[in-house]
Amino acid sequence: MADDRVFVITGASSGIGAATARAAAADGNDLVLAARSKEKLDALVSEIGDERAIAVETDVTAWEDNERLMQAALDRFGRIDVVFANAGFGASRGWLKESPEHWRSMVLTNVLGAAYTLRAAIPSVTESKGHLLVTGSVAGRRALPGSLYSCTKWAVTAMGEAVRQDLNDTGVRVTIIEPGMVDTPFFDNGAGPGALHPEDIARAVMYAVSQPPHVDVNEMLIRPTAQPS
DSSP, X not given: OOSOOEEEEESTTSHHHHHHHHHHHHTTOEEEEEESOHHHHHHHHHHHOTTTEEEEEOOTTSHHHHHHHHHHHHHHHSOOOEEEEOOOOOOOSSTXXXXXXXXXXXXXXXXXXXXXXXXXXXXXXXXXXOEEEEEOOGGGTSOOTTOHHHHHHHHHHXXXXXXXXXXXXXXXXXXXXXXXXXXXXTSTTOOOTTOBOHHHHHHXXXXXXXXOTTOOOOEEEEOOTTOOO
């Protein structure tokens, strides 16, 4: 789909976000890359080329940062076609494992942050009849024991469908990307053998956005072949 769309990707400094940025750039698209780590974003922009990409340091839990992110995209490229609300992180299973402060930060990032990003994007994406994507999880399809992370991803699953219904008949498409086990920095010691790679999820994203305008791929659940549930 080498048609020079403008992608905004949060959580773009590593993992799925960075892999999706590379895949989108390889297809000739322009990129606005957002994350808290400006240093990592700058390295990715250097790799892709600053003629096609910009980095915007962004805390998705701050509404003003999301507004500033979308404005930066409009100022540089004049439009926004695809927004991938991908920022998020996890927590250990067990209701007593993590600190309340870790829980709070995770819920704000995974749920409120995703909602803020989508809200900030909707005016421009509606104008372009573009595409909104949000990173859910297989953990948002089945409850995991002691996992507040799973609860946040259940919220994301509902969020994607709520936004889809809200934007029905506007021409905007909405996709929830639901990975199983992926070998990303999400896991401190790696995800283990047989896990998906970030590039596998990036291909799924590019498949969804490459469909004709009348085709809306609403959910993509992508597991490793060896993942039982």
